[in-house]
Amino acid sequence: MRLLLNLISEKDCVYDLSYFNKIQGLIYNLLENSIYRKIHDKPGYKFFCFSNIFPIGNLKENDSRNLLISSPDGAFIKLLKNRIEEKDSIGIGEMQFHIDKIKILNPVLRKNSRLISATPIVIRIPERNYEKYKIPEEYRKRRYIFWRPCYSFEAFVKQLEENLIKKYNEFHKTEIEMERIFEVFKFIKGPIANHVLIDGREQLFIGSLWEFHFSYLTKEQKKILNFALDCGFGERNSFGFGFVNIL
The missing domain is CATH 3.30.70.1900 (Alpha-Beta Plaits)
Structure with missing residues (x-):
């Protein structure tokens, strides 16, 4: 299951190529006070992943960007969706975004893919x-x-x-x-x-x-x-x- 975030840049900003730990930190913060609150300390696999912020490139105010978060744990994705829907904006390092749309996706593999x-x-x-x-x-x-x-x-x-x-x-x-x-x-x-x-x-x-x-x-x-x-x-x-x- 995947979560697609459609984001609008709130200011001009240089694209942060070191986004890895910042998006991870955002996800962990969204999981606070939930059954997943200790996932950061769990040894081994965490069972989630995320895309880069795309399209890649420096940001102008009101530019549109996207972010995908994925996990085989449907409850994990639904919790993130609910937590994000409570917010008007999110920060990823120096990049600040208004949350425009958010929806759940389920990619389907064909036999020839x-x-x-x-x-x-x-x-x-x-x-x-x-x-x-x-x-x-x-x-x-x-x-x-x-x-x-x-x-x-x-x-x-x-x-x-x-x-x-x-x-x-x-x-x-x-x-x-x-x-x-x-x-x-x-x-x-x-x-x-x-x-x-x-x-x-x-x-x-x-x-x-x-x-x-x-x-x-x-x-x-x-x-x-x-x-x-x-x-x-x-x-x-x-x-x-x-x-x-x-x-």
Whole structure:
């Protein structure tokens, strides 16, 4: 389930490229005094994602912008909708917006679908898989490395599939397994470096942009991918990474 916010800029402003933790902070503030109030402290997956503020570009007063927030938890999205409807405006860093419209969306996957990442997909390769994916010695680091296009595409896709299955099973309390989720994938751009402020410390995340093509989605694939569209692809979804749209 997704929440679409149509926003109107209240002033001239430079577009804030460091929006990740600011939109996350806005969401956490909206969840105060609710059953989700402790989600910030929850270890592991938070099960929500969000887009960038689009279209991207510096703002003039009365410019129109949009923001999407997604989650496989329908109650989470409905609560955010109710909380936002109580407000006339919201602030994201220095950007201030009047809330024009807000509505819930439910994207529908067709059997032959194309998906595109709107924000970078972050994938880490754990140290235990360096040999498996033939990571060159000079790139190896302790614990993990971020996937970059100089590594094999197999490493990206396999780690992405493992991540989606793990999140799906944790959320639904299941133990499903799948050999393959993705059919045809197209690398668009990367590596994309993003610096995110977490608990007062700047951290670096490396991501990439992709297209995914499907000629015939099985029932099982659709189930996983519908979940992924709501939850986000890859890691650090609660910072807005891995937000994917249907083309």
